[in-house]
Amino acid sequence: MARPGFVLEVDDRTPPLAVPSGDGFRLERFPLGTRVVYPGDPIDPVPDIGEAIAEALDAPLESAPLSERLRAGMRLTIAFDDNSTPVPAMPSPDIRARIIEAVLTRAAAAGVDDVALICANGLNRRLTPAELEALVGERVFRSFFADDLLTNHDAEDLDAHTAVGATEAGVVSLNARVAQSDLLVYVHVAVPPNALAGPSGGPAGPAERLTAAGTVRQIRGLTGLQTRDERGQIAVGEAIGAVIGEAVEVFEVDAVLDNDSYTGLTDFLGRREWEWRVKDRVRAGVLRQGLRFAPTSPRRRAMDGVRGGYRTIAVNAGAPIAVRELSRDQVLAQQRVEIAGQSDVAVVGVPFANPYGVDSVVNPILAAWSALAGTLAAHVGMPVVREGGALIAFHPLSADFSPLHQPSYVDFFGEALTADSDPYAIQSEAEQRFATDAWYAHLYRTSHAFHGVHPVHRWYEIAAAREHLGDVVWVGADRANAERMGFRAASTLADALEIVGSSVGHDPTITFLHSPPAVVSDVR
DSSP: OOOEEEEEEEOOOOEEEEEEEEEEEEOOOOOOOOEEEEOOOOOOOSOHHHHHHHHHHSSSSSSSOOOHHTTTTTTEEEEEEOTTTSSSOOOSOHHHHHHHHHHHHHHHHHTOEEEEEEOTTSSOOOOHHHHHHHHHHHHHHHHHHHGTEEEEEEEEEEEGEEEEEETTTTEEEEEEHTTTTTTTEEEEEOOOTTTSSSSSSSSHHHHHSBBOHHHHHHHHHHHSSGGGSSSHHEEEEEEEEHHHHHHEEEEEEEEEEOOOOGGGGGGGSSSEEEEEEEHHHHHHHHHHHHHSSHHHHHHHHHHHOOEEOOOOEEEEESSHHHHHHHHEEEEEEHHHHSSSSSSSEEEEEEEEEOEEEOSSSHHHHHHHIIIIIIIIIIIEEEEEEEEEEEEEEEEOOOOOOOTTTTTHHHHHIIOOOTTOTTTTTTHHHHHHHHHHOOHHHHHHHOOOOOOOOTTHHHHHHHHHHHHHHEEEETTTHHHHHHTTOOOOOOOOOOHHHHHHHHOOOOSEEEEEEOOOSSSSSEEE
16 A cells, blocks of 8 residues: 655754756755655556556446447447647557547447547647647557547637627526537546536536637636636536536546656655655766756756656546536545644745646746646645745746747736736736737737736636735745745845744744645645
8 A cells, every 4th residue: 555645844964855946946055943744655546547547437426337328320429539638648559548548439339430530729839749649558549639529629719619608697608519418528637636627518528628718718817806816717617507407418538647656766755855865866976967057948948848747547438417526535645744723834846847838948937826726726725825924935936938938928928927917807808809810819829828817817727825824935036026926035044034024933843745646635
């Protein structure tokens, strides 16, 4: 049985701890008494992935077996998550490819010949053909892509959406191919934080991934105020998910992965520091110095090439709500760590791997999202830091942006944000501008850029987490870039603790969320 996560209290014998910081990592000594939250070891994988997939499809939750729901003459659509999940990418073959091939085999046996595949990228960037092939496998790609039957979802193509109902928030418009299908098979990868949003068809499911841009904005809220109340945002997603569920039959397949984020030369980063062997310490020193002094482009290519060692611990299929509930419980079973009480200060490291920075750049906004919304907000119940407490995060916050993937991020960071901005005050105006800008929409539709409103939605999530905190300080960050986002910067951890001392006291309780692998905190 895998070792569960636990909380270590730093004492005189505790070695320096690895803290990710952008394309590299630091070895930091923490003050005595600091609580260090370690995730559990990876859970044992399923013995045979093929058998696990077959069992899930043939004995699903609250649904007839998939084969019984397939028939000749029907229209079948298979949608699957994009490459924002998991990060780093899993080893080949991707579990989505295995699941999709199993679904197609059953469809062929049932005589289904009207089949299309859609990458459920929502407002994320369109994937390149090579990226699509990596997710669905060479055989599926070769069979469907050339005939335009394997495509990215286009949330801005008004002619390719169908109104399927309405909620109090407005009309719900769904991808036309999906709306006109007799069955939608949705292939989802369950890892935190996307598995923590609840069992609805909300933010992590078809409600956001396969609808028109205007419907997504209903979930996020035109003013952003709904994100102040997390339940409010999820409720909108559930309502829209319910409309989708009434409009089209959905059969969901979830692959639940373990938390083995590191392989090869970096595998020691997934182990507890006092268990590092001599060769691990040598590798840590060489790798840290090599990354520190390497030119930006080679360093970034090296980190982009890192792959996770993820293995599948469960495959669940059937009715979406039942599947999401079970997948969420399985994710929490391996990654939830109980913590006794909140702290004055939380410390997190921001690694190179980011859902919105795959084969790209982790710009300052994405780094802030990773720290506040991706790591600190990955909890059940109360957050690990008390209300009015402080967050100390590690990342250089360099003003690096991808001109191909992140054009709207450049303008949002440079024009919408200023050091004295109220995080909420800028949102309504910014969303209207970036959501309706024709150039951003053109780049999203014809190139590989994130939708124009993408940075605004990430800022909603950052601002919602920021509202809970009294102070946010970045260690090793560009001071001007930190201040532009309303944060402060420090050179060292000791300096950061001195800075937050004025608001939380000079002898604060400190909790370091040691990740990745991801930690889901459960404060009791």
